[in-house]
Amino acid sequence: xxxxxxxxxxxRKTIVAFGTLFNDIHIQHxxxxxxxxxxxxxxxxxxxxxxxxxRIDQQTDLNKPVQITLPRMSFEMTGLNYDAxxxxxxxxxxxxxxxxxxxxxxMPVPYNINFELNILSKLNEDSLQIIEQILPYxxxxxxxxxxxxxxxxxxxxxPIILNSIGFQDDYExxxxxxxxxxxxxxxxAKTYLFGPVAESTDGLIKKVIVxxxxxxxxxxxxxxxxxxxxxxxxxxxxDDDFGFSETVDFFTDSKKYSPTRQTDIWFLWVIIMTL
Numbered sequence: 368x369x370x371x372x373x374x375x376x377x378x379r380k381t382i383v384a385f386g387t388l389f390n391d392i393h394i395q396h397x398x399x400x401x402x403x404x405x406x407x408x409x410x411x412x413x414x415x416x417x418x419x420x421x422r423i424d425q426q427t428d429l430n431k432p433v434q435i436t437l438p439r440m441s442f443e444m445t446g447l448n449y450d451a452x453x454x455x456x457x458x459x460x461x462x463x464x465x466x467x468x469x470x471x472x473x474m475p476v477p478y479n480i481n482f483e484l485n486i487l488s489k490l491n492e493d494s495l496q497i498i499e500q501i502l503p504y505x506x507x508x509x510x511x512x513x514x515x516x517x518x519x520x521x522x523x524x525x526p527i528i529l530n531s532i533g534f535q536d537d538y539e540x541x542x543x544x545x546x547x548x549x550x551x552x553x554x555x556a557k558t559y560l561f562g563p564v565a566e567s568t569d570g571l572i573k574k575v576i577v578x579x580x581x582x583x584x585x586x587x588x589x590x591x592x593x594x595x596x597x598x599x600x601x602x603x604x605x606d607d608d609f610g611f612s613e614t615v616d617f618f619t620d621s622k623k624y625s626p627t628r629q630t631d632i633w634f635l636w637v638i639i640m641t642l
Contacts, residue, residue, distance in 0.1 A: 371563050373563040373564070377513075377515050377516075377559070378447070378480065380513050380515065381513060382413070382444055384556075385442065385554070386413060387511075388511065389484065391408070392497055392500050394406075394409060394493050409438055410436075410440070411440045411441070412439070412441050414441045414443065415441070415443050438488035438490075438493040438494065439488075440484060440487070442483065442485070443483055444480060444481065446479075446480070446481035447478060447479070455474045455475075456474060459474045460472060460473050460474065470519050470564045471564075472519065472521070472561060472565075473562050475560060475561045476562075477557065478558055478559070479555050479556065479558075481554070482527075482554040482555070482556060484551070485552075486551075489548070490548075494548050497550075498532075502532075505527075507530075508528040508529070509529075512525070518564065519564060521561070525556055525558050527555070528556075531552070531553045532550065532553075534549070534551075535548075536548055573598055574595070575594075575595070576594070576595050577593070577594045578590045578623070579592040590618050591618060592617055593618065594614075594615055595615075596611055597611070598611060598612070
């Protein structure tokens with residue numbers, strides 16, 4: 368088991384999906400008559416907030432055009448932990464197709480990824496514009512669809528939950544020298560991690576037969592109705608657009624369907640075989 372190489376990039380994809388939520392936020396500045404003076408897209412980077420604070424400490428004039436300007440946002444992954452509340456059977460598997468062959472995949476393992484989003488600005492008005500473009504979407508969660516395993520098309524909706532909002536006014540010196548206003552938003556993404564994808568030796572289920580009996584004792588009760596369901600068309604694959612063909616048969620004999628023989632056998636023969 369351990370030592371088999373595989374890499375689905377699930378954690379990386381979750382990080383990218385989280386950052387994508389905030390990569391198109393704008394702020395506007397208006398003049399006294401209500402006209403728009405400027406429209407600025409807020410820069411976003413994957414980095415700890417301490418990196419930007421250190422750069423601000425080196426640059427006291429925030430109006431000077433330098434490499435770092437405010438407002439801006441940064442985010443980072445701060446933790447990864449197992450979520451026992453979403454645990455499923457460790458031995459359960461499901462089958463999927465890569466377009467050509469059938470694959471067998473064990474049920475995913477639930478993990479929570481913690482994120483921190485920092486909003487840095489010189490003016491509180493800028494911060495409030497950014498905050499109000501984020502908070503209405505989290506009540507307290509927002510779902511994003513992530514293609515967890517591209518080879519088999521396994522997509523899941525990942526809830527991203529807003530846990531808390533913090534505020535810090537980080538400055539030094541007198542009141543006229545304001546360094547940065549920092550809003551810190553804590554999030555949790557409830558994702559899933561998959562193990563290796565193996566080849567499946569089992570074929571597709573293309574026919575389902577269900578017998579309805581006239582009693583609850585399956586050893587003595589006689590069958591009365593049989594439901595048979597097959598895909599339509601019968602050559603359809605798991606990724607095709609197909610329907611179902613259903614048939615209903617009524618019986619008055621004493622036969623039962625044998626899954627091992629794949630045929631109907633006499634009910635008396637079934638009783639003898641079970642003795």
